Amino acid sequence: MNAQNNQPIYVTQPSLPPLEEYVDYLKGVWQSGILTHNGPLVQELEKQLCNTLNIKNFVTVTNGTIAIQMAIKALELKGEIITTPFSWVATISAIKWEGCTPAFCDIDPETLNINPAKIEALITDKTVAIMPVHVFGNPCHVEQIEAIAKKHNLKVIYDGAHAIGTTVNGKSVLEWGDISATSLHGTKLLNTAEGGGCITTNLDLHEKLKRIRFFGHDQNKDIVEDGFNGKMTEVHAALGLANLKYFDEVLADRKHKYLLYRDALQANSKLSFQKLNGDGCNYSYFPVIFETEQTLLEAEKKLNKQKIFPRRYFYPSLNTLGHIVEYQPMPESESIAKRILCLPLYKNLQIDDIEKIIRLIA
Numbered sequence: 001m002n003a004q005n006n007q008p009i010y011v012t013q014p015s016l017p018p019l020e021e022y023v024d025y026l027k028g029v030w031q032s033g034i035l036t037h038n039g040p041l042v043q044e045l046e047k048q049l050c051n052t053l054n055i056k057n058f059v060t061v062t063n064g065t066i067a068i069q070m071a072i073k074a075l076e077l078k079g080e081i082i083t084t085p086f087s088w089v090a091t092i093s094a095i096k097w098e099g100c101t102p103a104f105c106d107i108d109p110e111t112l113n114i115n116p117a118k119i120e121a122l123i124t125d126k127t128v129a130i131m132p133v134h135v136f137g138n139p140c141h142v143e144q145i146e147a148i149a150k151k152h153n154l155k156v157i158y159d160g161a162h163a164i165g166t167t168v169n170g171k172s173v174l175e176w177g178d179i180s181a182t183s184l185h186g187t188k189l190l191n192t193a194e195g196g197g198c199i200t201t202n203l204d205l206h207e208k209l210k211r212i213r214f215f216g217h218d219q220n221k222d223i224v225e226d227g228f229n230g231k232m233t234e235v236h237a238a239l240g241l242a243n244l245k246y247f248d249e250v251l252a253d254r255k256h257k258y259l260l261y262r263d264a265l266q267a268n269s270k271l272s273f274q275k276l277n278g279d280g281c282n283y284s285y286f287p288v289i290f291e292t293e294q295t296l297l298e299a300e301k302k303l304n305k306q307k308i309f310p311r312r313y314f315y316p317s318l319n320t321l322g323h324i325v326e327y328q329p330m331p332e333s334e335s336i337a338k339r340i341l342c343l344p345l346y347k348n349l350q351i352d353d354i355e356k357i358i359r360l361i362a
């Protein structure tokens, strides 16, 4: 789909494998008759994810929101969780659904991640954890955050919904923190349509997460945990396995297109870009920051006229969702949320469409 054949261009399109390759996996499902309950494809996907990402453990689950809830549940947290207002609403809804309260910490307006220098001032006797987000796949300052958490005896859960393929010092960022939660949603670099995962290097927590995912069952099917149903199905795991074969290609393609956008648009002094922390970002999104909300709206209108639909993401800043949380002013996040637009970026996006978008914006 592209502007040449007059089809709309959306901010993203899911990466899909050749249909036959997915069907091959499904034939196995039909033969085995196993649809769920930690079936062979789920186990194979978890194994291959560990190999591909070079990590020790991966518990697949139904989606990234459940992955965050399971992380909170596994760590038995009750109290305030310091988190960022510049995220998708799932970050705070997961916190609230687990009976905890989000306490917002403003962001660094350059990296767009939680500002580690502002965390300590927010710690109270009710604080139990810190939940930073690797925004747009840009890794947080994990060492600084770990030092703060250790000093104050707090848990760290990373919302790594965007962070599959992101590295710090050459290693997956998903192994930082007590638990990381990631998303395998259709819009992510690797997808199982809907899906997600919990990653921890702590084997006891890993086993506990597996029990929580499966109604609290242990190996003998005794119910030993306050669990629920977070199981990924074989049909979803099959899509993940078929997609995983192309993961490196998808990563390389994103980086190439990200750099095309950035190299062309950075000549425009009225635009600014997320400052990447190190060289391990997975380039999963291409956000542009405008000088004012007005100029963003003008650019968006211009693109929409050409059937190009970028996305205001993340917008609005979560601290302003008065029906969900109590308002606490977060000037940096509120300002960025009003001025940021994610441009189309996906595997099937044509280079001449990127060039057209660049011309329209510049």
Ligand SMILES: Cc1ncc(COP(=O)(O)O)c(C=O)c1O
Pocket: 063, 064, 065, 066, 087, 088, 090, 091, 133, 159, 161, 162, 182, 183, 184, 185, 195, 196
């Ligand atoms: C930062 C962030 N956290 C959590 C989620 C929730 O993931 P899922 O859609 O898989 O539930 C998303 C979804 O896009 C997200 O962007």
